[in-house]
Amino acid sequence: MHSKILYIIGNGFDLHHGIPSSYWHFRNYVNANNKELFHALEKYFDPEQLWSDFESALADLDTDHILEEGRNYYVDYGAEDWSDAYHHDYQYEIGERIKLVTTELKKNFTEWILSLDIPGQMEDMLKINREAIFLNFNYTPTLSRLYKVDKSNTTYIHNEAQSEDSDLLLGHGINPGPLPERGDEGEDIRITEGQEIIDGYFLASYKPVEKIIAEKQDFFDLLTGVAEVNIYGHSMSQVDIPYFAEIIKRLDLVRVKWRVSYYNEGEDAEKLAALLELGVPEENITVDKLGNFDTGQLKLL
Numbered sequence: 570m571h572s573k574i575l576y577i578i579g580n581g582f583d584l585h586h587g588i589p590s591s592y593w594h595f596r597n598y599v600n601a602n603n604k605e606l607f608h609a610l611e612k613y614f615d616p617e618q619l620w621s622d623f624e625s626a627l628a629d630l631d632t633d634h635i636l637e638e639g640r641n642y643y644v645d646y647g648a649e650d651w652s653d654a655y656h657h658d659y660q661y662e663i664g665e666r667i668k669l670v671t672t673e674l675k676k677n678f679t680e681w682i683l684s685l686d687i688p689g690q691m692e693d694m695l696k697i698n699r700e701a702i703f704l705n706f707n708y709t710p711t712l713s714r715l716y717k718v719d720k721s722n723t724t725y726i727h728n729e730a731q732s733e734d735s736d737l738l739l740g741h742g743i744n745p746g747p748l749p750e751r752g753d754e755g756e757d758i759r760i761t762e763g764q765e766i767i768d769g770y771f772l773a774s775y776k777p778v779e780k781i782i783a784e785k786q787d788f789f790d791l792l793t794g795v796a797e798v799n800i801y802g803h804s805m806s807q808v809d810i811p812y813f814a815e816i817i818k819r820l821d822l823v824r825v826k827w828r829v830s831y832y833n834e835g836e837d838a839e840k841l842a843a844l845l846e847l848g849v850p851e852e853n854i855t856v857d858k859l860g861n862f863d864t865g866q867l868k869l870l
Contacts (some may be wrong), residue, residue, distance in 0.1 A: 571824050573796045574701035575816070581802025581832050585859050588685055592623040598681045601760055606677055609669045620815065624808055627774045628741035632669065632731045632767050639663040639763055660762045667766055671773045679737055682730040688715055695801070695862060702791055703780045704812075705729075706803060708737050724788045726781065726812065742808030748772065792819040800829040804836075805843045807851030817847050825849075830859035 580600070583590040596619075599607045602811040607685055608618060614632055619626040642658040644651065687710055703723040705712060708730040727738035748768045752761040798816070804815065827849060831837040837856045844854055 574793065575792060575795045575798045576697065576701055576703045577798065577800045577803055577816075578703060578705045578712065579681065579801065579803025580707060581804070581830060583685075583707055583861065584832070585707055585800070585802060586688065586711060586715065587710065588687060588709065590682075590707070590773050591604050592620050595623070595678065595681055596620045598684070599677055601675055602680075605675050606669055609666065610674070613666070613670060622806065624739065624741055624776065625806065626741075628709065628743045628771070630774075632770075632771060635663055635666050635761065635767065638666065639782065643759065649668070659759045660766060663763045663766050667770045669772075672768060675739060676733075676738065678739060679730055679733055679735055682737070683733065687708060687711050692717065695855055695859070701793070704788070704816075706809065708735075726785065727776075732851060738776055740774045742776060742778060743771075743774055744777075745771040748848055772789070776808060778808065789815055789819060792816060795820055796825055798825060798827045799862075800827070800840070801862075802830055803839055804834075810843065810847075813843075813847055817849070822849055822853070825853060827854045828862060829854060829856045830862065831856060832859070840850075 580590055593739045596607075599610065606797055610616075614629060615627050618629065639659050639662050642662045642837060644655040644658070648655075694716070696839050697718070699716065699718045699722070701722065703712060705723050706727060708725070708727065710729065713720050727735055729739060745768070748765070752758070753766070798820070803809070811848050827844060829840045829844065831840050841851070841854060842857050844850060
């Protein structure tokens with residue numbers, strides 16, 4: 570492993586290679602394959618935010634909408650047509666909606682990733698040092714399949730999609746903390762349990778970045794001595810900034826050179842600002858379109 574070079578790979582890397590891996594592509598996949606899930610996602614989240622900043626949007630579930638729908642299955646104890654089933658109908662309906670946007674969402678996300686066609690070869694590939702260290706935020710095997718990077722050189726920080734049973738780490742970055750105590754004196758237990766199910770959603774959809782970092786210390790310890798960092802296709806969204814902060818702890822910021830790609834106009838300034846806020850000297854940063862970095866047939870540097 571060439572420990573002087575680090576590549577940080579994000580979804581823009583796959584998109585650059587023609588792989589339809591954006592969240593808008595995922596939207597189209599869900600719409601075509603699971604209408605119930607699609608309608609739930611568009612109903613319980615802001616669609617514009619969801620399909621552009623997917624993970625962050627998961628923190629903004631419209632809980633009032635779900636609780637309101639649950640009220641359609643809430644029957645007063647004194648109702649003439651009371652049935653023992655009414656003890657649980659309200660909580661069940663809320664739980665089914667939460668299951669749809671957690672368990673079913675993750676299942677469909679994994680199936681979609683596995684369905685992506687990863688090319689084995691193509692023209693105008695980037696020049697990448699296959700002996701470098703790779704931190705991969707993607708779930709796909711693009712590095713190994715297209716660039717023939719040995720998987721022993723790659724850390725999939727959120728795990729790799731290898732089968733439908735793969736545990737892909739996906740979620741928002743707002744730590745819900747300990748779940749609150751629910752149940753005021755005299756409150757219907759059904760209402761209490763319904764709210765507890767809602768609380769559980771925010772824990773289930775949380776991506777525990779600090780825990781992931783703690784579990785990957787062996788990887789971060791490899792970074793001492795790195796002299797060049799290439800950020801290819803990563804959005805540097807707020808949920809992932811703690812990873813960059815952990816990387817920077819290991820580096821000599823005066824010496825390390827950074828090459829950062831961007832896709833849309835305006836993102837270059839955002840990427841630069843993010844690195845400056847983390848303490849990286851501006852004179853050590855180059856920001857450009859990924860396609861403007863060295864291209865040509867792959868060769869080891």
